[in-house]
Amino acid sequence: MSSASATTATCTSSLSVLGRDVRVPLVTGGEVTYAALDYAASAPALQKVWDDVAAYAPYYGSVHRGAGYLSQLSTDLFEQSRATVAEFLGCREDDQVVFTRATTDSLNLLASVLPEGTRVFVFETEHHASLLPWRGRATTFLDAPRSPRQAVTVLEEALRAAPEGPKLVCVTGASNVTGEIWPVRELAAVAHRFGARIVLDAAQLAPHHPVDIAALDVDWVAFSGHKLYAPFGAGVLAGRADWLREAEPYLAGGGASRKVVRGAEGNGAVEVEWHTNAARHEAGSPNVIGAYAIASACRALTEAGFDALLRRERELIGRLCAGLAEVPEVKVLSLFGEDADRVGVLSFVVEGWNSSHFAAALSAEYGIGVRDGLFCAHPLLRTLLGAEEQEPGECGAPEAAPGEKSLNAVRVSFGAGTPDEHIERFVRAVKELVRDGARWSYRTEDGRCVPDRGADSAAGQG
Secondary structure (H helix, E strand, O other), rough: OHHHHHHHHHHHOOOOOOOOOEEEEOOOEEEEEEEEEEOOOOOOOEEHHHHHHHHHHHOOOOOOOOOOOHHHHHHHHHHHHHHHHHHHOOOOOOOEEEEEEEEEHHHHHHHHHHOOOOOEEEEEOHHHHHHHHOOOEEEEEEEOOOOOHHHHHHHHHHHHHHOOOOOOEEEEEEOOOOEEOOOOOHHHHHHHHOOOOOEOOOOOOOOOOOHHHHHHOOOEEEEEEEOOOOOOOOOOEEOOOOOHHHHHOOOOOOOEEEEEEEEOOOOOOOOEEEEEOOHHHOOOOOOOHHHHHHHHHHHHHHOOOHHHHHHHHHHHHHHHHHHHHOOEEEEEOOOOOOOOOOOOOOOOEEOOOOHHHHHHHHHHOOEEEEEOOOOOOHHHHHHOOOOOHHHHOOOHHOOOOOOOOOOOOEEEEOOOOOOOOHHHHHHHHHHHHHHHHHOEEEEEEEEEEEEOOOOOOEEEEE
C-alpha cells in the first residue's frame, strides 16, 4: 500500500460514523446495509464524538452558576469547547465564538445585531438559512453567477453602486445544491475594499474543507453541528465582537445579564447590565453537550487531517461523476461547470422521471437514502432547472415527460465514513432504474412519494 493510500485508510478508519452497520428492509424483499447518502442534510455522528459525549454524560451539571464539582467541570468543558472551536476556525485574538442552535439560528442572530441602516448583499444561490434572515432589511439580491470570477465581478459592481452606510455580504462556502466551492477569499477582499463586512455560511464547507477565518479574511463564520458529524441541536457563530457587543441581546434572560436591579419607583421596569462577551447572546442554560460534541468533531477532523479527507472525497466524487456521465438521461446541476471544485454534494435530474419518485425507488428498492426536492434553496433550484413554481402532483410533482423540464431534483451527498460500496451501489441503482424502471408502484402519502404497500409488483418506469 502506498503512503498516500495508507494515510487515506487511516483517515477513513479514524472518522468512522454511527449507523454504518444498520440494516433496512427492501420493498422487494430482504434487507441491505443502509447507504446514507444525505450528508448535506444531516451527517451521521462520528463514533468518536458519540463516545466522548457518552463519557461526559455521567458528569453533567449546571453551567456558570453552580459551586459543585460537576457544575465546575461542566463549565470548564463548555468554555474549553469554545476555545477548541476558535482554534478549529483559526479565529483572531479578539473574535468571539457564540454557541447557537444551528446555522439558521446563527445567521438570525447576526441579522438581529446589524447596525441601523445596514444594507445586505446576498446571491440568490443561498440556502434559505442565509437568504431569509435579512427580510425587513435593505437587501440587494444578486443573480446566480456562472463562474467564480463572475461572482466576484457581480459583487464588486453591486457594492460600487451601493449608497453610503454599513454593508454586509452573506455568501455560502460550498453550495448545498451543487457542492461547488465559492471564491470566498476573493469575495471577502472585494467586500472589504468597499467597506463592507462579510459572513460565511460554512454549513456545507466546514465538514469537508478547512475553514480559517483569518486566512479567508471573513468577518464571521456560521455552521451547524449536525453537518459536522455531531448530534443535532447546536451551532456556531464566530467572528468580530463589536457588532455583537454593541447590540441588544438576541435573547433576554439569565446568563446574558451581569446585573439586574429594579428601576425607579413605580415605573415597573428593571435596569440591566448585559455581558459584553459571548454570553450576551447565549441566554438560558446552554446546550453543553451540543457544544462539547461540536468541539469533539473539530478535534477529530483536525487529528485525521483534512488533506486525507479531501483526497478520499475527491476519489469518490470522481467515481460518482464518471458513473453518472455514462447515463445520458442524467443531467448534473451546476453553476460553474463540470470542472468546478466541489465538496461531496451533487444534484441531478433524470429525463422522464419526477425526482421524488426516483428518490423513493432508490430508498425502497436499494436501501439508499438521498434527498429530493428544492433543498431549501428554491430560487437557485428554479434557476438551475429553468422551471417555475408549480403545485405538486402524484409523488411530489407531475412526472417529467421526455423533453420537459423537471420541477425538482435528487441530491446525493457524502463525506467521512462513506464506503466505496455506497457510491458503487448508488451508480448501479441509477443505471438500473433508468434502464428498467422501478420494480414497484408508488403513491403520495402526507406529501411524500412512498411505495404502495397494496401493490404486488412494479408499475413500470416513472
